[in-house]
Amino acid sequence: MLTRPDVAIVGAGPVGLAIAWRCATRGLRVAVHDPAPGSGASRVAAGMLAPVAEAYFGERELTGLLTESAARWPGFAAELAEATGTEFGYRTDGTLVVGLTGDDLAEARRLWSYQQGLGLPISALRPSQLREREPALTPRLRGGAVAPGDHQVDPRRLVDALRTAAVRAGATLLPGAVTRLAEVDAPVVVVAAGCGTAALTGLPVRPVKGQVLRLRAPDHRPPGFRHVIRGYADGEPVYLVPRADGEVVLGATVEERADTEVTAGAVLRLLRAAVDLVPELAEYALTEATAGLRPGTPDNAPILGPLPDRPGVLAATGHHRHGIVLTPVTADLITDLIVTGQPDPLLTPFTADRFH
Numbered sequence: 001m002l003t004r005p006d007v008a009i010v011g012a013g014p015v016g017l018a019i020a021w022r023c024a025t026r027g028l029r030v031a032v033h034d035p036a037p038g039s040g041a042s043r044v045a046a047g048m049l050a051p052v053a054e055a056y057f058g059e060r061e062l063t064g065l066l067t068e069s070a071a072r073w074p075g076f077a078a079e080l081a082e083a084t085g086t087e088f089g090y091r092t093d094g095t096l097v098v099g100l101t102g103d104d105l106a107e108a109r110r111l112w113s114y115q116q117g118l119g120l121p122i123s124a125l126r127p128s129q130l131r132e133r134e135p136a137l138t139p140r141l142r143g144g145a146v147a148p149g150d151h152q153v154d155p156r157r158l159v160d161a162l163r164t165a166a167v168r169a170g171a172t173l174l175p176g177a178v179t180r181l182a183e184v185d186a187p188v189v190v191v192a193a194g195c196g197t198a199a200l201t202g203l204p205v206r207p208v209k210g211q212v213l214r215l216r217a218p219d220h221r222p223p224g225f226r227h228v229i230r231g232y233a234d235g236e237p238v239y240l241v242p243r244a245d246g247e248v249v250l251g252a253t254v255e256e257r258a259d260t261e262v263t264a265g266a267v268l269r270l271l272r273a274a275v276d277l278v279p280e281l282a283e284y285a286l287t288e289a290t291a292g293l294r295p296g297t298p299d300n301a302p303i304l305g306p307l308p309d310r311p312g313v314l315a316a317t318g319h320h321r322h323g324i325v326l327t328p329v330t331a332d333l334i335t336d337l338i339v340t341g342q343p344d345p346l347l348t349p350f351t352a353d354r355f356h
Contacts, residue, residue: 006030053147088157090152096230104233217248
């Protein structure tokens with residue numbers, strides 16, 4: 001018979017599993033409820049760790065959290081690798097932001113000028129400098145920039161590693177689905193259920209659809225480029241994430257809808273933009289086309305910490321586009337709150353009561 005846990009976590013994506021791992025290593029009895037671990041947004045995510053390229057107008061506090069979490073990623077990755085003995089695609093090659101046309105470059109420059117104004121590390125490059133770094137880029141590029149601190153990880157392999165680490169640390173994974181929080185018997189319950197959070201808590205977490213493609217280089221060789229490439233091609237934004245095993249992830253649409261159908265129009269737009277930026281991709285195999293649902297919030301920032309009028313219930317949800325990069329800081333902040341009872345000041349802008 002399972003001993004009553006100290007902490008129950010609803011949701012076994014990267015955030016839920018990382019919290020489980022951190023809590024278990026600090027001596028807490030942990031149960032994780034999820035009928036299909038890693039089957040949510042992380043299954044479709046590209047895994048960009050991009051605190052600079054994802055810094056958008058009007059999201060200054062979120063940018064601060066992204067930067068803090070990205071700074072924790074090297075240590076987090078090293079600890080996870082040591083705990084599991086596995087490799088999960090953590091790469092530090094950096095990111096190139098590029099514009100195909102004059103209008104594309106103007107759009108990209110407007111954003112990276114804002115990012116530079118925040119003191120973030122991103123530097124403009126001429127077309128020749130871009131192609132020196134990545135000869136596979138089209139010679140038609142008008143210019144771009146480099147964000148050397150924006151890295152990547154493979155989310156599917158990350159979930160597997162976190163699951164292994166959590167179980168080895170003593171956490172128990174329970175396959176049943178949770179439909180009401182009253183079903184969960186623990187002094188502390190952490191809701192890390194992504195888009196399922198709204199039904200469980202009433203929090204304003206909505207699904208934001210994203211369609212993503214996966215390609216594979218011929219003969220399973222590594223892709224012809226090593227940086228993550230984020231670009232604009234005739235007004236179409238796209239990112240290209242190369243994996244060492246030959247896979248390239250292309251994404252992603254941002255759609256305010258809740259279905260997971262893959263549409264021909266989205267595939268066409270993503271492929272056209274990607275091939276415009278890196279022509280050799282036209283010869284790669286198209287191996288997968290998927291759609292997933294990001295957990296979005298009204299201000300695009302996560303909901304972290306206690307729920308108003310729900311003693312013992314904590315939220316770790318609503319990460320939208322940023323679930324992978326925010327995994328370390330979310331796990332640390334929520335675990336520290338559980339263990340010490342004291343909220344870190346970093347939590348203040350992201351508590352649930354900002355919506356009340």
